[in-house]
Amino acid sequence: MSGTNGALRQFTRRSALTALGAGIVGVTAASWPRLTGADIPGRGDNSLSIAIMGTAADAAARQKVIDAFAKVHPEIKVKVQAIQAVDWKDFFTKILTMVAAGTPPDVVYVATEGAQLFAEKLAHPLDEYLRRDADHMKEYFEDVHPSLVEAFMYKGSLFQLPIDWNAANMYYNATALTKAGLERPSDNWTHTDFRSTLAAMKKANPKDFTPYYWTNRLFGGVVPWLYANDTSFLKETKSPGGEWLWDGFYANDPSRSLRSGGYQWLEPNADDPRVFESFDYLRGLVKDGLGVRPEEGGGSALIGLFASNRIGTTPAGGYWVQGLHEAGMTENDFDVQFFPKWRTQRHQFGTAGYAIMKTAKDKDAAWEWVKFSSSREAMQIVFPTPNTTPARRSMVNEQLYAGTGPRNWKVFYDTLDKFPTTGPIPAPPQQAAVETALMKNVSLAVSGDERQLKDALTSMQRDLEIALRRQP
Template sequence: MANPSTLTRRALLGVGGAAALAGTAAAWPRLTAADIPGRGQDALTILILGTSQDAAGRQAIADAFMQTHPDIPVLIQSVQATDWGDFFAKILTMVASGTQPDIVYTATEGAQLFAERLALPLDDYLLHDAEEMKDYFEDVHPSLIEAFMYKGSLYQLPLDFNAANMYLNLDVLERNGLEMPGEEWTKDDFTELLRGMKGDATPYYWTNRLFGGVVPWLYVNDTSFLVEERASGGEDFWSTFYPGEQRSGGYLWTGSNATDDRVHESFEHLRGLVSEGLAVRPEEGGGNTLVGLFASGRIGTTPAGGYWVQGLAEGGMRPEQYDVQFFPRWKTQRHQFGGAGYAVMKTTDKPDQAWEWIKYTASKEAMELAFPTPATTPTRRSMVNDNLYTGIGPEHWSRFYETLDRFPSSGPIPAPPQQAAVETALIRNVSTALSAGPDQVARSLESLDRDLRDVFAEEEA
């Protein structure tokens, strides 16, 4: 996700949805100690999703860390996977086989899986080094921190994030005599804008996954396909680092909400866009095809985060050819976001050294090494600036971070510990819901409800 790694959130999330973690261990990809070069060395082992080139790309951060901590050798290793779900499955396989990394870089999609089963809470370290850590927290929006809390404890320090904003192709707008919408635009304004593009470009292109799929439409309609609650706890943390903030001990997704009337309304809205020819069926394509289609003027609008800026530049699109706007308002303008950071594994025999790595990578020095280009949005507000976007980003690049300020109810991707099975159920039923008329939406949501109830029942068993 971070550059100098070549991975972006788009590449990491993949095209076809998450690989299911549910099922037997025999169904997981085989991964043995031989797959981890350097195993057995007395080094702090850090795993990332990616290729050997991605691991090499982070070597500058490791080298800088080891200059400050010459007594803590660091070994960064990559695990190749098709998406986050596949990555998490491989980590689980490694742990089960006795190959135990010290630190793993993971995203919101796996945050609660790690907190529940694999990771150590950071609370004691944070309070012990509170003075040292205040610089980080003063620079990071509290919504991002709350998203990585679980049942009152903080498990990761988010380093980058992306909200689901709306990208608009200004070439397409100009060809059709349309204006860039304002910040207060509504879903009805959005629909009319799409109608103005019909017959020219594909008006709305979206993908069938948790990020940028149906979930942003559920959020702006003040609902979700899961029951969302907040945990208690975290009072010492919030009073220490964000005095005056009324925050929770983290998000909890506790069951199915698929038969809620507003969920049906949101699905029906998307079905209507598809049936009117204003949007593609999401299974017709995925994230990897989007950059070229958008850059060539064949897509009018699509939801994406700040991670797309670098990809569009590499695809030959000039900053003046597109812009970004907040997601259109429905009943709310609540946005969806996802982030990522390092988790310290319970199995580590080097927890103190791992904490030093966590602290260092959250420093501005390390984050500037990690994010030299706009291939994602840094969680440090001070880094989202002209230096990062001038000459490469759209006119309103500031909206990437302003999303959190303008819409404080914005929340993370709905990703409980059973995230992979949850996403698999969602993807399957979104596909069927949009395959026919209104009656099919109701049938698919009933099916989604059954699938989700089964997932949560298995967790409780």
């Protein structure tokens, strides 16, 4: 990481969620190339074992949460393992290895990418606990937008409580914008307005300046453009059910009628004409030098490039704020706006929370940890700085962004309030295979002529059909 010296650093939604998972939990063991029962702290005793993706850093902050939990539940001993992983797919693979070895943890911190994999195969639903503790949990649900909760619904049951989340909003470099003679974009700017903004930035800045930087992955890549164009690379439907939750906690919410028993992605949709249209738009940006050919993963050194005024815009969430601040940017140097409108202005988001494993030794104790982690007390310990967006609306406030920016921090939670159909990362139980099928074809689709784009989408459709037939 770098500070104000301008050194380049890498910071992505995944590393932010890694830090979050590490920030909530207690004493952390090292990571091992091969995981066995002996590697899991608490295995062999009555401790509640919790697995997260992360490192052994920030031990002091983690211990504060453990100490706070111990005051409420001194009878529950918690021991945690932070598992180092390249990304969520790698982390989930390691958890599956532990399960296959007969040494699963009791609780796992899971992001949207793995929510349905866990719900389908590994996790225990929270329904019974939420019904039992409804009076206690009412305050939590009043403070959390239903869109985030619905992302963790699966076939009518709820498997996780959202702790943090991030939408793919559009960050812009204020210096580059001003240099181009432009003002802050309007809330309802369009994809054509966005292209015009990039063209003005390119004209006003040096040759090594990149107006638009994007990555090749499920979050913040092509998917936000597909959502804005009212489509996706997978056909999206919703399961029935969930009335027990929505009528119990969100009966008076204006978006109640939109809620369901959970998202389903059962068929590929890469042959949709709107998918072609969206990719063709991005292909045009790349062809005209307004955007880069997307890099796989999170984008190495992206924050450093942005802070050195070499990138004009990029899609990212609230997790970017602290990184930009540490890179030396002030609230006058950058800002954030809603993702541009196309046929819709639906946004994409990812969220994360704890899942109780079916094999947990003491599910009641695991629930107490999950419940405490969702409390305002715990989340205030976890989120002292804006390195992600808290799921609790009341915590996304001026105090959190004081001294760091952005000036228009309200965009983060307003994304859900103004665009209630905003949806999660499309991640069915076969997420790993689906993401591979997507990433394999994206760069090819936007790097050549129209014929190459059509061939790439045909390949993507075929690869997705195979991926969705696989058992998760």
